[in-house]
Amino acid sequence: xxxxRYDSFWLWAGVSPSPALQKASEVxxxxxxxxxxxxxxxxxxxxxxxxRGPAIWLVIRTDTTxxxxxxxxxxxxxxxxxxxxxxxxxxxxxxxxxxTKRLDDYAAFLEQARHDLPRRYQLSITGLMDWSANGDxxxxxxxxxxxxxxxxxxxxxxxxxxxxxxxxDRMKGFPIPFKxxxxxxxxxIEPQGLRSEPNFRGYVVFLVNRPS
Amino acid sequence: MALKSLAAVVGIGGVxxxxxxxxxxxxxxxTSWDAEASSGFLSPTNDTRxxxxxxxxxRYGTKVADxxxxxxxxxxxxxxxxxxxxxxxxxxxPNTDYSATYREEQDAYGLSPDSSSYFGYDSGNLGLCHxxxxxAQQFAAELKANPRVPGQEKAALAxxxxxxxxxxxxxxxxxFALAEVKSLEGRxxxxxxxxxxxxxxxDLGAASxxxxxxxxxxxxxxxxxxxxxFRTAMAQAMKxxxxxxxxxxxxxxxxxxxxDHADAIRRQYLRAYPTGRYAASARSFERRIAWLRGDQxxxxxxxxxxxxxxxxxxxxxxxxxxxxxxRRILPSxxxxxxxxxxxxxxxxLMRLRPDAQQYPELRSCCGTELSRxxxxxxxxxxxxxxxxxxxxxxAEAFFHRQQPREVISLIPDAAHQERFSxxxxxxxxxxxxxxxxxxxxxxxxFWLSLLGGAAQPYQRATVELAIFKHDQKAGAxxxxxxxxxxxxxxxxxxxxxxxxxxxxxLRAQARTGTTPQQREVALYLLLANExxxxxxxxxxxxxxxxxxxxxxxxxxxxxxxxxxxxDYEPSYREGLSGPPLHxxxxxxxxxxxxxxxILSTAxxxxxxxxxxxxxxxxxxxxxxxxxxxxxxxxxIKLERNVARSRNGFPGKPIxxxxxxxxxxxxxxxxxxxxxxxxxxxxxxxxxxxxxSCGGQEVEKPVRKAWFDRLRKEYPGTVWAKELKYYW
Numbered sequence: 004x005x006x007x008r009y010d011s012f013w014l015w016a017g018v019s020p021s022p023a024l025q026k027a028s029e030v031x032x033x034x035x036x037x038x039x040x041x042x043x044x045x046x047x048x049x050x051x052x053x054x055r056g057p058a059i060w061l062v063i064r065t066d067t068t069x070x071x072x073x074x075x076x077x078x079x080x081x082x083x084x085x086x087x088x089x090x091x092x093x094x095x096x097x098x099x100x101x102x103t104k105r106l107d108d109y110a111a112f113l114e115q116a117r118h119d120l121p122r123r124y125q126l127s128i129t130g131l132m133d134w135s136a137n138g139d140x141x142x143x144x145x146x147x148x149x150x151x152x153x154x155x156x157x158x159x160x161x162x163x164x165x166x167x168x169x170x171x172d173r174m175k176g177f178p179i180p181f182k183x184x185x186x187x188x189x190x191x192i193e194p195q196g197l198r199s200e201p202n203f204r205g206y207v208v209f210l211v212n213r214p215s
Numbered sequence: 216m217a218l219k220s221l222a223a224v225v226g227i228g229g230v231x232x233x234x235x236x237x238x239x240x241x242x243x244x245x246t247s248w249d250a251e252a253s254s255g256f257l258s259p260t261n262d263t264r265x266x267x268x269x270x271x272x273x274r275y276g277t278k279v280a281d282x283x284x285x286x287x288x289x290x291x292x293x294x295x296x297x298x299x300x301x302x303x304x305x306x307x308x309p310n311t312d313y314s315a316t317y318r319e320e321q322d323a324y325g326l327s328p329d330s331s332s333y334f335g336y337d338s339g340n341l342g343l344c345h346x347x348x349x350x351a352q353q354f355a356a357e358l359k360a361n362p363r364v365p366g367q368e369k370a371a372l373a374x375x376x377x378x379x380x381x382x383x384x385x386x387x388x389x390x391f392a393l394a395e396v397k398s399l400e401g402r403x404x405x406x407x408x409x410x411x412x413x414x415x416x417x418d419l420g421a422a423s424x425x426x427x428x429x430x431x432x433x434x435x436x437x438x439x440x441x442x443x444x445f446r447t448a449m450a451q452a453m454k455x456x457x458x459x460x461x462x463x464x465x466x467x468x469x470x471x472x473x474x475d476h477a478d479a480i481r482r483q484y485l486r487a488y489p490t491g492r493y494a495a496s497a498r499s500f501e502r503r504i505a506w507l508r509g510d511q512x513x514x515x516x517x518x519x520x521x522x523x524x525x526x527x528x529x530x531x532x533x534x535x536x537x538x539x540x541x542r543r544i545l546p547s548x549x550x551x552x553x554x555x556x557x558x559x560x561x562x563x564l565m566r567l568r569p570d571a572q573q574y575p576e577l578r579s580c581c582g583t584e585l586s587r588x589x590x591x592x593x594x595x596x597x598x599x600x601x602x603x604x605x606x607x608x609x610a611e612a613f614f615h616r617q618q619p620r621e622v623i624s625l626i627p628d629a630a631h632q633e634r635f636s637x638x639x640x641x642x643x644x645x646x647x648x649x650x651x652x653x654x655x656x657x658x659x660x661f662w663l664s665l666l667g668g669a670a671q672p673y674q675r676a677t678v679e680l681a682i683f684k685h686d687q688k689a690g691a692x693x694x695x696x697x698x699x700x701x702x703x704x705x706x707x708x709x710x711x712x713x714x715x716x717x718x719x720x721l722r723a724q725a726r727t728g729t730t731p732q733q734r735e736v737a738l739y740l741l742l743a744n745e746x747x748x749x750x751x752x753x754x755x756x757x758x759x760x761x762x763x764x765x766x767x768x769x770x771x772x773x774x775x776x777x778x779x780x781x782d783y784e785p786s787y788r789e790g791l792s793g794p795p796l797h798x799x800x801x802x803x804x805x806x807x808x809x810x811x812x813i814l815s816t817a818x819x820x821x822x823x824x825x826x827x828x829x830x831x832x833x834x835x836x837x838x839x840x841x842x843x844x845x846x847x848x849x850x851i852k853l854e855r856n857v858a859r860s861r862n863g864f865p866g867k868p869i870x871x872x873x874x875x876x877x878x879x880x881x882x883x884x885x886x887x888x889x890x891x892x893x894x895x896x897x898x899x900x901x902x903x904x905x906x907s908c909g910g911q912e913v914e915k916p917v918r919k920a921w922f923d924r925l926r927k928e929y930p931g932t933v934w935a936k937e938l939k940y941y942w
Contacts, residue, residue, distance in 0.1 A: 020460045050457040172905045
C-alpha cells in the first residue's frame with residue numbers, strides 16, 4: 004500500500020515526517036509511553052507539535068494497566084498544551100502494545116481512563132488482531148460506550164499479519180466506530196464487505212522511514 | 216535500531232534459514248515475530264542494541280541476563296530487545312508500589328504535588344526540571360555559608376528557592392517577594408534566583424539576561440551563573456532544532472547559530488573554570504552539540520571514548536550509552552570518527568541485514584551493504600579483537616555473499632569448550648549454519664558438541680533449536696523425545712508434541728512427558744485427533760487418562776488459555792497454561808443442546824460410525840468446544856489456510872460441513888435430524904458469508920435452497936423456527 008493514497012496517519016517517534024503528512028486530515032502523534040516496571044510517563048517526542056489543520060490525536064503507548072495516579076490528568080495537561088500550541092487536538096489514543104487475554108482488566112482500566120479524561124477529548128484505542136481469546140473481536144466490542152473508536156492494527160513490526168481477512172469476517176456488525184491500521188508499504192487487499200460495515204471509519208497508515 | 220519484521224528475512228533462502236528461530240520450520244503464523252529481535256548469538260537479524268549487550272558482556276563481563284530471570288519460566292530463543300533489557304534486572308517483587316517510585320521521582324524533579332507533574336509543559340517540553348531539586352539544595356547550602364548576605368535576606372531567599380524547588384512546573388506563574396533583599400550580595404542571589412525561575416519557565420531570553428547580570432559576582436554564584444548561561448543557550452538551541460511535528464528537525468533546518476552560540480558559551484565556561492564543578496557536565500555536552508550539528512566524526516570519536524570506559528564486571532551494561540549510540544550514530548550508518556571495535560561490529564552487522572532490493576522495509580535503517588573490501592579497511596581497529604574480526608569476516612561471507620564454504624574455512628572448529636564467550640559462541644553458531652547450508656554430514660554432531668560450552672544465558676536454547684531444526688529437516692524429530700535426548704527446552708519438546716508426534720508418541724508422552732504441561736498437551740492432542748479421525752474406540756480407552764477435571768464456571772469465556780507453542784510470546788508471558796482437557800472429562804460436554812455428552816456419542820459411534828444422530832452430535836461437540844478450524848494450518852507458500860492431517864494420523868480429519876451434507880443427502884435421516892443438519896449447515900456461513908465449518912465451500916444459491924427447504928419441508932421443527940436468515 005502507498006501512503007500517498009491515504010489521509011490519516013500515525014507519526015511515531017523516530018520516524019521523520021514524510022510528505023504524505025502535508026495533506027493529512029488526521030494524524031495520530033506518539034507523545035510518550037508508560038512502561039511496565041517503573042510506570043511513569045516517558046516523553047518520546049522532542050517537543051510538542053505545532054500544526055494547523057489536521058485533527059491531532061495524542062498517542063500514549065503503554066504495556067501496563069498499572070498507571071500511576073494522576074497519569075490521565077497529566078496526559079490531559081499535555082493535550083491541553085498541544086491545543087494551546089494551535090494544534091486541533093481531538094482526542095487521546097492509548098496504544099496498548101501488550102497482547103492481553105485479560106481484557107476484563109483492560110476494560111476496567113479504560114473505564115477509569117474515560118472517567119478521568121475530560122469529555123472534550125475522545126478516547127481511541129488500538130486493537131491487535133490477536134487480542135483476546137481466539138482473536139475474537141467480540142471481546143473488543145465489550146468496550147462500547149467506553150471508547151469512541153478502535154483502530155485495529157493489521158500488522159506487526161512492519162509486515163501485515165497473514166490471515167487478516169478471517170479476522171474481519173468476524174468483525175461484521177462491530178458496534179464501535181473502527182478504523183483499520185495499515186503499515187506503509189505493507190500488503191493490503193481490502194476484505195470484501197469491509198467498506199459497507201456501518202461503523203467502518205476508514206484507514207490509518209503507520210508511517211515508516213524510507214530506505215536511505 | 217530495531218530490525219523490523221524478521222518474518223521477511225525468512226524468505227532469504229536456504230542460507231539464512233538456519234539463523235532465525237522457527238523461521239524455516241513451517242511458516243509464518245507459527246511464531247509471532249517481534250520487531251526488535253534478540254538472541255543468544257551475534258547476528259545481523261538482532262536488534263543492534265542486543266548485539267551491543269552481548270559484545271559488552273565479553274568485553275567487560277557485564278550481565279546479559281539476571282540469573283533469577285533465567286531460572287524461571289521459559290527461556291526465549293528470539294525475543295524483543297525490551298524483553299532482553301527486562302530480563303537483565305532481577306524479577307520485580309510482587310506488589311511493588313510503582314506509584315511510590317513515581318512519587319519519589321517526582322520529588323526529585325521538584326514538581327507541584329497536584330500538577331500531574333512532569334507530564335505538563337507549556338512550551339517546548341525541554342525537560343529542564345530534572346536539575347531543580349539538586350540545584351535548590353546547592354543554592355541553600357551556598358547561601359547559608361555566605362557571610363556577605365544578611366540573615367533576614369537569607370531567610371527570604373531560601374524561602375523563595377524552596378517554593379520553586381517544589382513547583383518547577385509552576386515556574387511561569389511563580390512570583391518571588393524579594394523586595395526586602397537590598398544588600399549587594401543578596402541582590403545577586405535574588406537576580407540569580409529570578410534567572411533560575413525564568414529558565415524553568417522556559418523564558419530563555421529573559422533568563423539569560425539575569426544570568427549575565429550575575430556573572431560579575433564571585434564564587435559559587437558567578438560560576439553557576441556562567442554555567443546556567445550555557446544551559447539556557449543549550450535549551451535555546453534545542454528549541455531551534457525542533458520541527459513542526461515536535462521532532463528533531465533535519466540538520467539543515469536546525470538553528471545553526473543558536474547551536475554555535477551554545478557551544479561558544481560552553482567553551483567560555485570551560486576556559487574560565489577548566490576544573491569547575493560543572494566542567495564534566497559541560498564537556499559531556501560536546502556530544503549533544505555535535506549531534507545537533509550533524510557532526511558525525513566528533514560523535515563517532517566521542518562514543519568510541521565512552522565505550523572504552525570499562526564497566527563493572529557482573530553489573531548491568533551501560534544501556535544508556537548503547538541506546539544513545541543507537542539513536543545518534545546508527546541511523547545514518549556514518550561511521551566517521553568511530554574507532555571502537557564494538558561499535559564498528561554492531562554497525563557492520565546491521566549493514567549485513569538482507570538485501571535492500573528484496574527487502575526494502577528491512578533496510579530503511581542500515582546504510583549500504585557491507586563489502587569484504589570495506590571490512591578489510593576496518594582491520595586495524597580490530598587489532599585487540601581478532602576473534603570478533605574473524606567472526607565479522609565470516610558473517611560477511613555468509614550473510615552478504617552467501618558462501619558457506621568460505622565460512623567453514625574462516626572459522627575453525629572450536630566446539631569443545633568449557634564455557635563460550637558470546638563471540639566464540641557466535642563463531643561456532645555461524646560455522647554450524649554454514650555446515651548445514653553446505654549439507655555437511657557432521658552438522659548434527661557439531662551442534663551436539665556445542666552443548667557442553669553453551670553455559671551463558673540463552674546459549675543452550677540456541678543450540679537446542681539448531682538441533683531441532685536439523686532433525687526436522689531430516690524428518691526425524693521424534694527421536695528428540697526419547698530418553699537421553701539433548702533437548703531439554705520445554706518449548707521445543709512441546710512443539711514436537713504438537714506438530715510431529717503420531718498417535719503412539721502422543722500416547723507415550725501423555726504418560727511419560729517430562730512436565731505436566733507436556734503430558735497434558737500430548738493427551739489433549741491425542742484425544743482430539745482420535746475423535747477427528749473417527750478412532751472412537753481408542754478415544755474411549757485413552758479418555759480414561761483425563762481423570763476428573765474442574766469445569767470452568769459459566770460466563771468464564773477465557774477458559775481457553777494460551778497453551779500452544781504458537782501462543783508463546785516472550786513479551787507477554789513467561790510460560791504457557793494447560794490445554795482445555797476438561798472438555799474431554801466427565802461433565803465437560805453435557806451442555807450440548809439435543810445431544811448427550813461426548814463419551815456417549817463416541818460410544819455410539821464406536822458401534823456404528825455412520826449413526827446419524829451421533830454424527831451430528833460429534834459435529835456439535837466440535838462446534839461448541841473450540842475445534843472449528845482445528846484442521847486449518849496456514850501454508851506460507853500458498854498464503855492461505857489448508858486442511859491437512861496432523862500428528863501422523865492418516866487421512867483427512869472429519870469436518871462438520873461434510874457431516875451435515877451427508878445427513879442432508881441421507882434417505883435414512885429423520886425429519887428432525889435433517890432439519891438440524893440444514894440449520895447447522897446454514898449457520899456455518901454465519902455471520903459474514905464465509906464457511907467456518909471446513910469441508911467444501913457451498914455457493915450462496917445452495918445456501919438459499921437449504922434455507923427454503925428447511926422452511927418448506929420441516930416447518931414444524933425447532934430448527935426451522937429458530938432460523939430467521941441465511942448468510
